[in-house]
Amino acid sequence: MVSPIGVQKALSGIDHPASKQQIVEHAEKSGGGADVLDALQGSEDREYEGPSGVSSAVFD
Numbered sequence: 001m002v003s004p005i006g007v008q009k010a011l012s013g014i015d016h017p018a019s020k021q022q023i024v025e026h027a028e029k030s031g032g033g034a035d036v037l038d039a040l041q042g043s044e045d046r047e048y049e050g051p052s053g054v055s056s057a058v059f060d
Contacts, residue, residue, distance in 0.1 A: 002035040004055055010036045011054060020045045023054060 010032030011023060018026070024040050032040075043057040 002039040002058070004059060006033065006036050007039065007055060007058055008051060010040075011051060016050045017047045019047050023048060 007027075010027040010030045012030065014023065014026045020040070020043060023043075024037065027036055027040055039058045040054075043054070048054050048057070
């Protein structure tokens with residue numbers, strides 16, 4: 001199960017705003033686990049203004 005901390009670690013250092021594609025690519029390069037990547041790929045395809053927006057898309 002994916003955790004909010006795991007998502008934030010995988011996205012550490014990313015510049016916002018960022019598109020879903022940029023977020024997924026950054027997580028892959030940062031060594032995000034399969035659970036993190038699956039959760040991010042399942043999020044809405046839009047631009048995210050910051051980490052809280054990404055977390056809301058994944059966990060709400």
